[in-house]
Amino acid sequence: MGNVFGVLPRIEYPVTEEFESMLFNQLTYVVSLFCLAILSVINVAVVGYDQTIVLSSDFNATQSFWYHAIIKPPEPGTLCEPHVFNVGDTLVTNASIFEWKILAITRPNAGKSGVAYSGTTLDSCDVAQMSFYGDLRTWSLEIVAYSACRGSDDLEVIAYTSFSLSPLPGRRGILPRNDKVAQADQALGDLLITATDDMGFRAWDAFLRSNRTGAVAFSLSADFEFCPPAMGLINGNPQPCAMNPPHFNLTAANAITANLDLYQDSSFPLSITKTHLTLDDMITPPINNILHLALAAIRIDLGNPSPNNFLTHPESLNQTLTATFPKTPFTSQAQSLLYTTLNEKHFVKESLDSDDLPIFSIHGPSTVQAVYVCKFMKRKKTGNLIITVFVATVSMFTSGWAVFILIARYFEG
Numbered sequence: 001m002g003n004v005f006g007v008l009p010r011i012e013y014p015v016t017e018e019f020e021s022m023l024f025n026q027l028t029y030v031v032s033l034f035c036l037a038i039l040s041v042i043n044v045a046v047v048g049y050d051q052t053i054v055l056s057s058d059f060n061a062t063q064s065f066w067y068h069a070i071i072k073p074p075e076p077g078t079l080c081e082p083h084v085f086n087v088g089d090t091l092v093t094n095a096s097i098f099e100w101k102i103l104a105i106t107r108p109n110a111g112k113s114g115v116a117y118s119g120t121t122l123d124s125c126d127v128a129q130m131s132f133y134g135d136l137r138t139w140s141l142e143i144v145a146y147s148a149c150r151g152s153d154d155l156e157v158i159a160y161t162s163f164s165l166s167p168l169p170g171r172r173g174i175l176p177r178n179d180k181v182a183q184a185d186q187a188l189g190d191l192l193i194t195a196t197d198d199m200g201f202r203a204w205d206a207f208l209r210s211n212r213t214g215a216v217a218f219s220l221s222a223d224f225e226f227c228p229p230a231m232g233l234i235n236g237n238p239q240p241c242a243m244n245p246p247h248f249n250l251t252a253a254n255a256i257t258a259n260l261d262l263y264q265d266s267s268f269p270l271s272i273t274k275t276h277l278t279l280d281d282m283i284t285p286p287i288n289n290i291l292h293l294a295l296a297a298i299r300i301d302l303g304n305p306s307p308n309n310f311l312t313h314p315e316s317l318n319q320t321l322t323a324t325f326p327k328t329p330f331t332s333q334a335q336s337l338l339y340t341t342l343n344e345k346h347f348v349k350e351s352l353d354s355d356d357l358p359i360f361s362i363h364g365p366s367t368v369q370a371v372y373v374c375k376f377m378k379r380k381k382t383g384n385l386i387i388t389v390f391v392a393t394v395s396m397f398t399s400g401w402a403v404f405i406l407i408a409r410y411f412e413g
Contacts, residue, residue, distance in 0.1 A: 059119030082116035083370035097301040100159040107156035121365035125149040126228035140166035206330035220253035242306035303366030
């Protein structure tokens with residue numbers, strides 16, 4: 001054992017020597033104090049903060065500290081993790097008018113079936129299809145709207161929203177409420193009820209004139225021209241799909257009579273009835289008005305600033321809605337209550353007691369409300385901060401001091 005330790009060098013301790021130069025000593029003290037101060041400041045920034053998890057509604061949330069005047073602050077979007085949505089999850093935009101459910105994810109980017117959302121605007125989203133169902137037996141109307149987001153790697157989904165309007169409390173749908181737009185939201189609900197009255201009164205008139213044997217329920221679907229902001233506004237210039245009245249095609253329709261006969265149009269290849277349904281001026285004009293109103297409301301929710309939205313641009317009202325419903329064998333000529341309401345009342349900002357309609361406005365591109373997990377920095381408590389900074393500073397200064405003495409001794413020798 002002694003032979004093993006005999007080959008190792010003996011442990012030594014340094015001999016204390018003084019540097020003779022007074023100037024060298026003075027400069028060393030000054031520089032040392034300066035270095036201690038600099039190291040303390042650096043260590044406050046380096047070890048004086050702990051990473052903490054914060055839930056934020058803003059994916060681009062960032063932080064700014066005093067030391068960012070020296071080093072580059074974090075870029076927006078680098079502190080938070082994307083929010084992952086899956087099929088069946090609920091989406092609500094920052095306008096908070098409708099509640100959407102994801103029906104399909106057309107381009108997953110989170111695993112095999114999820115989509116990671118990082119707060120991008122809904123510039124590629126628009127209504128693709130709507131279905132309509134009205135029933136005199138329950139005095140109710142239901143609309144289901146399908147929206148698609150295409151051409152965005154961040155959110156390529158198909159989502160749907162549905163709402164029902166009825167004087168029956170059990171069948172009455174409620175729009176989501178946002179305190180910031182409560183007045184406009186209430187007005188929107190009133191307009192949808194007015195449009196429902198247009199359809200209901202006209203269908204009821206036809207039903208009575210048929211000796212209560214006519215249609216009591218209508219159902220149809222419509223395909224809409226796809227015109228999201230990314231297509232309707234290019235370099236700030238409105239394109240034809242955003243300028244012309246919104247276009248849609250009624251692709252399928254059927255009706256049920258009081259004696260439960262089923263009427264179908266030609267869109268059903270395997271029809272279960274021989275009775276053919278022809279959409280005429282009895283129901284088409286009020287249904288068109290309802291669908292146009294639903295489209296205008298949804299585009300506000302999606303943040304689509306298209307100039308052909310008569311809710312945000314009243315000058316397009318006459319080109320979009322039918323003002324007068326024509327006379328038919330089973331209905332009289334009648335003025336549209338929806339058109340009259342919009343045409344006679346001004347779009348002005350007034351108090352909640354005013355009879356005027358509030359201005360419907362789009363404050364900017366819509367985003368999906370989501371909660372993001374963010375990694376923020378938080379300053380340590382004072383006692384912990386002092387100890388941590390002291391230990392780090394002493395450790396760094398001691399190491400540097402040893403190197404400095406070694407170099408100084410070398411040059412002095």
